[in-house]
Amino acid sequence: MSTRTFRITVRGSFDGLTDEQRGELLAVAPEHDMLxxxxxxxxxxxxxxxxxxxxxxxxxxxxxxxxxxxxATARAELAAESWxxxxxxGFKRLTSQAQDLSLAPQSKRQRQAAARxxx
Numbered sequence: 001m002s003t004r005t006f007r008i009t010v011r012g013s014f015d016g017l018t019d020e021q022r023g024e025l026l027a028v029a030p031e032h033d034m035l036x037x038x039x040x041x042x043x044x045x046x047x048x049x050x051x052x053x054x055x056x057x058x059x060x061x062x063x064x065x066x067x068x069x070x071x072a073t074a075r076a077e078l079a080a081e082s083w084x085x086x087x088x089x090g091f092k093r094l095t096s097q098a099q100d101l102s103l104a105p106q107s108k109r110q111r112q113a114a115a116r117x118x119x
Contacts, residue, residue, distance in 0.1 A: 002064075002102070003062050003063070003064065004062060004063050004064065004065070004066070004068065004069075004100055004101070004102045005060065005061075005062050005100075005101040005102065006060070006061045006062065006063065006068070006069050006072045006073075006098055006099065006100055006101070007039045007058070007059070007060060007098070007099045007101060008058075008059040008060075008061060008072055008073050008076035008096060008097070008098045008099075009056060009057070009058055009059075009096065009097045009098075010043075010056070010057040010059070010076050010077055010080040010094060010095070010096050011054065011055070011056050011057075011093075011094070011095050011096075011097075012054070012055060012080070012091045012092060012093050012094040012095070013053045013054045013055070013091065013092055013093055014047075014049070014053045014054075014055060014089060014090065014091055015053075015090040015091055015092040016090035017053075017089065017090060021087075021088065021089060022049065025047070025049050025089075026049055026050065029047070029048070029049060029050070032045050032046050032047055033046065033048075034046040034047075034048070034056070037056075037058055038058065039058045039059060039060040040058070040059070040060055041059070041060050041061065042059075042079075043057045043058065043059045043076065043079050043080060043083065044057065044058045044059075045057050045083070046058070055091075057076065057079070057080040057083070059072075059075075059076040059079065059080075061075060061076065066100060066103075069098050069100055072098065073096050073098045076096060076098075077094060077096055080094065081094070
């Protein structure tokens with residue numbers, strides 16, 4: 001059985017931030033810019049608090065079976081909640097989306113590379 005790679009996106013919005021918390025988040029905002037975001041096992045947080053109160057965590061996980069995506073999604077949601085709670089940041093409306101990359105369609109370039117590798 002091969003390993004499947006999962007990309008999980010957890011979205012939500014900050015809620016009830018104090019002025020101090022807002023200042024903390026704004027001070028480190030360049031580290032959480034969405035143009036530098038990636039999917040990582042520990043989760044990559046992005047937000048633009050100056051524009052709107054929403055955030056996104058991007059997680060990378062793996063499993064053996066298609067059903068493992070459910071556990072991976074639950075782990076990602078728990079990790080996002082824990083990160084926010086440990087820092088005392090209020091949040092609401094968490095939603096998740098998960099993608100099994102083994103089921104994602106390949107681009108033309110990927111198909112060509114695979115064909116060259118099998119030739």
